[in-house]
Amino acid sequence: MATHIIRSLSFQANTSSKARFDFDSKSQFSLSFRGLGKPRRGVSFSIRAMGSSASSQKPDNIQEAGRVSISDEELKKRLTGEQYYITRQKGTERAFTGEYWNTKTPGTYHCICCDTPLFESSTKFDSGTGWPSYYQTIGDNVKSKLDLSIIFMPRQEVLCAACDAHLGHVFDDGPPPTGKRYCINSASLKLKPK
Structure with missing residues (x-):
């Protein structure tokens, strides 16, 4: 590495x-x-950098067997234009417009690309930002890397650990117990109600 x-x-x-x-x-x-x-x-x-470089790397605790490989052609068939733009081209939906920004339905939020479970509804909170926000991920199913796309505002990009789908960003201004705010695009998620 x-x-x-x-x-x-x-x-x-x-x-x-x-x-x-x-x-x-x-x-x-x-x-x-x-x-x-x-x-x-x-x-x-x-x-605060997470990982050893600004490039995308697989965390040591993610096994290669857990990786999901889906072709671009397959994703273009399965996803809407907005879902593809956000998850594969690192797009961002407008605040207060996504399907899940204000949803209170109990369940599990999965990756729209590979169906990996990412967040439980019990960890969702109202951040006031207009995007679904969570204070904790499910296990190691989410990873992050340094995002320097905006030179004056370095951030931590959040990705699905299984298929590298862009989900959003994580910030250190969330509630206890983690203090994290995973600010996620609705279009990168699929809610499976309980």
């Missing part, structure tokens, strides 16, 4: 300003801007 460490990242927005990110060994990074007189420093963020 390869480990990739990023020590710094720079980009230039235009000819007169630059931004630089510097990472230290404690997964902290600082941000500095140049171009408006003297360099400005002092904005810092904390990133």
